[in-house]
Amino acid sequence: GQEFTYAVRAQGRLETPEQFGDIIVRANADGSMLRVRDVARIELGAQNYAINGRLNGKAAALVSLYQLPGSNAIAAAQGAKDTMKRLSEKFPQDLEYVTCLDTTLAVTEGMVEIQHTLIEALILVILVVFIFLQGWRATLIPLLAAPVSLISTFVLFPMFGFTVNTLSLFGLVLAIGLVVDDAIIVVEAVEHHIEHGLSPKDATRKAMAEVSGPVVAIALILAAVFIPTAFIPGITGRLYQQFAVTIAISMLISAFNALTLSPALAAMLLRPKKKSGGLLQKFFDWFNRVFGVATNGFVTGCNFFIRKWIIALLVLGGFVVLTAKLGKSIPSSFLPEEDQGYFFAQIILPDAASMQRTDEVMKQCEEILKTTPGVEYYSTVTGYNFLTGVNTSYSGIFFISLKGWGERKTPEEQYPAILKHVNTEFAKISSARAFAFSPPAIPGIGTSGGVTFLLQDRSGKDVQFLAENVMKFTAAARERKELAGVTPMFSPSVPQVFMDVDREKVLKQSVDLADVYKTLQTFMGGYFVNYFNRFGRQWQVFVQA
Incomplete structure (x- = not known):
């Protein structure tokens, strides 16, 4: 019977270039063998040679990471950085990586600037309130109302699906000056009755009986102004939504504080004022005299316009007409172009130009970018048209990252100057059409700043008909003074060769x-x-x- 069972192994998939080179193509009559290595070059190479990349003019493997819909951009970017840092610990010694383009830097820098503005606004509010109320006790009440209103607004963010972003923070910056108004009304009303001999508690009761209605009315009016903007449809409504609702919520909470917290603090903290000496009191006396003169002038002007109501209507009508004219004369846009810390540059050669020709032009552009002030990284991708999203041998794209905003101090390192310099130098390249352009104002909405227009042939005719109308439309658009440049991406005349097999x-x-x-x-x-x-x-x- 059978005594042993052996496992039989045979050559499976090949693993090395040498093994592929040993493959027999043909056995000759003289007994010799023609192998793959005799007629071909075997190598470990790229999967696709229709596109290549460089970083700052040196060979590199470029990896692009895109944010998934619904995710947080800053969290996604930080997660990618943490992952690369962890993976780099196992890299070979001669392999390095760098984050050459981070589109979230503008967001984080913007949030830092808004936080600074928030602090500055708070300091200004403290200063203004103190100058007008002229007492730390009275100033403390509105200052306590501000953080209570803002923190309470943050608490309600999850209920509305909001996040702490540039729009909501911008709304809070504006709300700082509004949330203290209700508390100031309460404090001034209470101080008025204290000056007339009432105790703080009695003065608070009488003041609240007088000002509760106006406080509620002010909050409802302001909320009625901002809340409707949250229902504007489309992308504009999405931009206004968090901003408007943030202000409306903070105003309603401010009114609630003015009816509850501020009266309680006023009854405990406010005392009859005693005039004291010193420089601070002299400043207050001078300020009160100047403010009194301004108030008297304002009241006199109001009395005049009340008596001469026809003149008042004419002045008002003049301002309305002036506002309408200024509104028409001032250019309008969706969102202004800003310094986001990076920009793009598209290179387009004549149709069907080879990769070698395109790469030579890309190297000329790299020399220009290398000497451009303010540029830190420039990633070169040859063989890709960023504006159309198509791989073509006669196109190339640059992703250009600038140095940090704090590092660019000189005028030639500012964003508009850099963009102008690059376009001026690119225009000197005669063998290609090269131009730098800004990224979209909102990442993900389009591929560039400015306007994207799609021309559609609804008649179903041939490509020649569409091409003729694209040329007509482009020529007409270039004559418009409002448009700085019009670049059609439609290429109907790319040379082609038809292979006819008999x-x-x-x-x-x-x-x-x-x-x-x-x-x-x-x-x-x-x-x-x-x-x-x-x-x-x-x-x-x-x-x-």
């Missing part, structure tokens, strides 16, 4: 027609053969000329 002759030669097309594919592009194993993964094998 099928009858192929069949007469007893050649399989599929082999003919397979050979054409191999020589003109590449042909996928199979897979091979390397580094614990599967890789593709291609034959190409």
Whole structure:
């Protein structure tokens, strides 16, 4: 019977270039063998040679990471950085990585600036309230109302699905000056009755009986102004929503504080004022005299316009007309272009230009960017049209990152100057059309700043008809003074070659027609053969000329 069972192994997938080189192509009559290495070059190469990349003029593997819909941009960017930092610990010694473009830097820098503005606004509010109320006790009540209103607004953010971002923070900056108004009304009313001999508690009761209605009315009026903007449809409504609702919520909470917290603090903290000496009192006396003169002038002017109501209507009508004229004369746009810390540059050569020609032009542009003040990184991608999203041998794109905002001090390092310099130098390149442009004002909405227009042929005619109308539209658009530049991405005249295979002759030669097309594919592009194993993964094998 059978005594042993052996496992039989045979050659499976090849793993090295040498093993592929040993593959026998043909056995000759003299006994010699023609192998793949005799007629071909075998190497570990790129999967796709239709595109290549560099960083600051040096060979590099560029990796692009895009944010998923619904995710937080800053959290996604930080997660990618943490992942790369962890992976870099296992990199070879001669391999380095750098984050050459981070589109979230403008967001984080903007939030830092808004936080600074928030602090500055709070300091200004403290200063103004103190100058007008002229006492730390009275000043303390509105100052306590401000953080209570703002913190309470943050608490309600999850209920509305809001996040702490530039729009909501901008709303809070504006709300700082509004949330103290109700508390100031309460404090002034209470102080007025204290000056007339009432105790703080009695003065508070009488003041609240007088001002509760106006406080509620002010809050409802302001909320009625801002809340409707949250219902504006489209992208504009999305931009206004958090801003408007943040202000409205903070105003309603401020009114609630003015009816509850502020009276309680007024009854406990306010005391009859005693005039004291010193420089501060002299400043208050001078300020009160100047403010009294301004108030008397304002009241006199109001009395005049009340008596001469026809003149008042004419003045009001004049301001309305002036406002309308200024509104029409001032240019309008969706969102202004800003210094986001980076920009793009598209290079377009004549149709069907080779990768070699395109790469030479890209190297000329790299020399320009290398000497441009304020530029830190420039990533080169040859063979890709960023504006159309199509791989073409006659296109290339630069992703250009600038130095930090704090590092760019000189005028030539400012964003408009850099963009102008790059476009001026690019215009000197005669062999290609090269131009730098800003990213979209809102990341993800379009591929560039400015306006994107789509022309559609609804008649169903041929490409020639569409091309003629694109040219007509472009020529007319370039005559408009409002448009600085018009660049059509439609290329209907790219040279093409039609390969006509004589099928009858192929069949007469007893050649399989599929082999003919397979050979054409191999020589003109590449042909996928199979897979091979390397580094614990599967890789593709291609034959190409």
